[in-house]
Amino acid sequence: MFFASDNWAGAHPLISERLTKEAAGFASAYGTSELDRSIEARFSDIFETDVAVFYVATGTAANSLALASLARPGGVTFAHSEAHVIEDELGAPDFFSGMRMIEVAGPLGKMDAESLKAQIARFPQDAVHHGRANSVTLTQATEQGTVYDLSEIQTLTQIARENGLGVHMDGARFANALVALGATPAEMTWKRGVDVLSFGGTKNGCWCAEAIVFFDPAKAREMPFIRKRAAQLFSKSRFISAQLAAYLDNDLWLDLARHANGMADRLRDGLAASNTARLAWGTQSNEVFAVIPRATAKLAEDMGAKFYEWPTPKDVAETIQKDESLIRLVTSFATTTEDVDRFLDILQQA
Amino acid sequence: MFFASDNWAGAHPLISERLTKEAAGFASAYGTSELDRSIEARFSDIFETDVAVFYVATGTAANSLALASLARPGGVTFAHSEAHVIEDELGAPDFFSGMRMIEVAGPLGKMDAESLKAQIARFPQDAVHHGRANSVTLTQATEQGTVYDLSEIQTLTQIARENGLGVHMDGARFANALVALGATPAEMTWKRGVDVLSFGGTKNGCWCAEAIVFFDPAKAREMPFIRKRAAQLFSKSRFISAQLAAYLDNDLWLDLARHANGMADRLRDGLAASNTARLAWGTQSNEVFAVIPRATAKLAEDMGAKFYEWPTPKDVAETIQKDESLIRLVTSFATTTEDVDRFLDILQQA
């Protein structure tokens, strides 16, 4: 019953297998091998446009360097107030991009269009004391398990465009959002106005596979240098390519995300039917937020369940009692129906 | 005949195997799993003292963040003029540490003690305009394939100590140096005055396994924050630990380094006996530098050999003719005697 995070799982067997296969033989380093190039080509196929792809070590690196590639001095970036770049990356995006992250409000992890407009208006292009609007970063799926639909993405990127801002998407759970929407990668990104994507594979079955994807390769010209100076250029780059080869082959990535989302559905259904617990809010990807009695949470933990108590967002604060706990449950490619059902059983018995 | 670099090899089978084995099951993230902790304990055993260990993505990251941990504002670091931190890391050490890298001369990749003293003397502790001496970084094995012996290390670290400077060792090829000297890890590091080590596993049979090792854990207090803000904290940290588990088990790492060094010995012996090529200088680890006729170099490349022509150091410049080429040959765990002999044959036939 490991629902703490999708990064508690290891790697999918097909990915380990591919690492083993590619381990033999020699290949040129620093992203220049045939395998490396074939994966870049694969990304272009998947996104239906020529893209430039840069591997980095972590999702934090992907976000930070993507924003750095958009940055100008004195610029600010707009992000949802619960976004990973604000809450969980120790200021790395600020450090690498030189920009301040400006919080945009919005329910359930999604930036509200009006709030975004209002915040952008505070940072005009000549605001030499205050800061000038530079870029918008949106998280898909969000930190609260919700998913922007295609028109919501369009609305936000259009606001960005009208203000001359670049658009970054933090896709640490890109595949989960994609299968939730039933959209194509192109539809969810550049066709909706996204300039640069943090493409995350780690949380969805890889060991370590994070890539920055530029939908206009011309905008990626500085990135080889930005990445190297950030100490993020792998020598045996092939070990990322090998993971991604397996990950992308036969739509494994989508199958894994579908599985994780399906397990989350099962959890949601069980919680909705429960009389001891309830959903905190509706989610669409592989994260479920539930309100359960504190005693039940304690019991579940005692019986081996792993999950985190979550900071209560303001907009649901009133609905949660003192003896209740808001918990986050994350599923992954490795989650089993047995684990889900066992966990739901514990809740019921409590 | 892949002699371009030891990072052209993939990973050793035992390392891939261990990755496959550890892929199953769940474990807590960000370096807190049992496996992660067991590897940190293993490092303490190997180094015969309590150490603090921090995984990072690249050798450049290890060097940059290690130096950052020693840095003070306005400080400068002393490195051999051919060191990786100066020649091959795009200023990442400067960027992360805020320090300037000061070149120290010395033959064959090793800092000369008198040159080091002279350079340190130029940066007194109150030199608010010029910069103040902060630390010394030495590369073991060096970029020119040579190895500092234990007394040479001692001499340099003692100069550092006398001037109040920290000492970093860039051990991208740590194992190769270790087996070349027949020394213990402790003898080659903290027992000779090294404060912090970049421990490299990638070049010696891992996919990606670089660690910063502090010999005084008290000096590592800021590192968790330095590393995270540098976007170098892996979520599935376990994938490094799994590699290192196999790497360190049964002295695999030393065996792999011995093999690589042995292949280099065979190359050296062959070159020494050759009448068409010659050793540029004596080396002790897994890098061999040879002078061969340009035509021979061309022939070897045409026949599939991979190697780099190398910038000629000043001290040997006079010994190389215009129609000759200085080449670097790097061996690795994956180099075979067949490859070495075939390459030597080509040289002889030329």
Add this chain to the structure above:
Amino acid sequence: MFFASDNWAGAHPLISERLTKEAAGFASAYGTSELDRSIEARFSDIFETDVAVFYVATGTAANSLALASLARPGGVTFAHSEAHVIEDELGAPDFFSGMRMIEVAGPLGKMDAESLKAQIARFPQDAVHHGRANSVTLTQATEQGTVYDLSEIQTLTQIARENGLGVHMDGARFANALVALGATPAEMTWKRGVDVLSFGGTKNGCWCAEAIVFFDPAKAREMPFIRKRAAQLFSKSRFISAQLAAYLDNDLWLDLARHANGMADRLRDGLAASNTARLAWGTQSNEVFAVIPRATAKLAEDMGAKFYEWPTPKDVAETIQKDESLIRLVTSFATTTEDVDRFLDILQQA
């Protein structure tokens, strides 16, 4: 009728005179002259304790480098949401200190103690993903013209102390706050728990005189290097000292602040008695915030008055009508009663 800002005034005649006097003759550079040293000694007298003093070029530099001297990697600083370091310094404090500025709410420009506690609680010392509490910066007088009384300062610094945080005071309008409280410099700073002060002279009659003052010189050890690397070490440092010599002589600085505050009192009294305008809120230093009909504001501008319309703080938003404007009126050493009265007349006649 120049009420736009106190930095629209030039320099006080005594200060210009002293610059002229010190212009003759030679003196050693970079802060080592007799005059420079005498001013540092004067600061120690004024603050009744041994202090270390560092001149810098701007208030932004003073704040940024003061915070940099307190910073640790991954640290965050707490500031009122309207503070200059957040609103008006283009991210320079973040850039130099490497820290993120965290907003603390509170009415009328003053941090609320409970809000500060709540924000600090979000950043525990081991929060490697989220950031760790490092320091508190409070602005005295505040950006909204109010002044923390001594017990309010004590309350905030005590919260800082209990959490192990450093305390910085942004004293761009230090003298105005001091005379408003009738306190001594020592009482308003280190006796109430302040570690480091941005001492501003520019807004109060100097041309350019900003200093960072450390109440524990031991904590200033890195500052000579931090300042020089920030390109803030003046060569003819004497030109700051000359200004400060005149500024501090015979309590000129306090007289100038008293004059400015007195002019603000006169404005306040006039506004309170007005039937066409009203005070937006009570202030204590040299800034007055008034609500006036938009037509009146237009008229006043047409007649030559200079002031800025001010962003409306949330807590007074409801009290301001659509056809009204919130304006900020700043007085200085150079403001005359004639200007004040003329301005009040315009308001009355409208």
Add this chain to the structure above:
Amino acid sequence: MFFASDNWAGAHPLISERLTKEAAGFASAYGTSELDRSIEARFSDIFETDVAVFYVATGTAANSLALASLARPGGVTFAHSEAHVIEDELGAPDFFSGMRMIEVAGPLGKMDAESLKAQIARFPQDAVHHGRANSVTLTQATEQGTVYDLSEIQTLTQIARENGLGVHMDGARFANALVALGATPAEMTWKRGVDVLSFGGTKNGCWCAEAIVFFDPAKAREMPFIRKRAAQLFSKSRFISAQLAAYLDNDLWLDLARHANGMADRLRDGLAASNTARLAWGTQSNEVFAVIPRATAKLAEDMGAKFYEWPTPKDVAETIQKDESLIRLVTSFATTTEDVDRFLDILQQA
């Protein structure tokens, strides 16, 4: 006998006078006043082209931010090995620009063209590990008192152009070089290929007046933000403009430089005629380097002369005996013939 540095002098009386004059009255802040604008226009007149001008606090700031405006990630800047940006700015240029300073050799403080070419060749535009050539900075007058003639400047900037590099000129002693050459400001800068200039007034009779001058205003677009984030935007910017108004009026700046150079000529002539001292090398501006017996140096200091012993450049090292000292003598607008003659007398008497 103050020959230690030209920054030991105060300010010229006309400059103090102008500060006094401008001190009265109000003017808008942050460089937007009429006086500020008139000075920018004056710069355009003086340089015979539309320029963009940015005041900063120090010469180090001017150099650092000018280079920052030219920088790209992973770029390197080429400077003479004795240049101020390398020797005397504590790494501020590296810190603000993110670039490494690469040393170029050359006799008497001037970059040698062949050495520059050779260094540029080491940093090709695709050198993602090593760094890519970005810009050249040349110091006029040099740190060794020499002056590049117009064709020498042309030669170096042409090499820069051919390699796609930007060109910065460190003009801390711009006026001294200008009058030494008898050239116009335009001839010595943009007409010879200079893109951006650090225009120094401080060493030549101002209190504090340093400006960054862009000869193509389009290249200055980011500078308002770069400067503000560097905490270098003065509020009472007018105090710089006032100094420059007097400085530029009636060619005061050129007269002051002529005087300083004339005093240096007198020193040179005296030294050339001396039988106890000799010129270390020929200089053309306001710095003279002399070799004198150590005993004489001691005597002169005892009698009140101020000067610095100077590190001996390699190319003259052999000509200096152990009992001799290389000293630097700097003249300024405030140097008198009496001081020069008295100093020469002491040398003769020794």
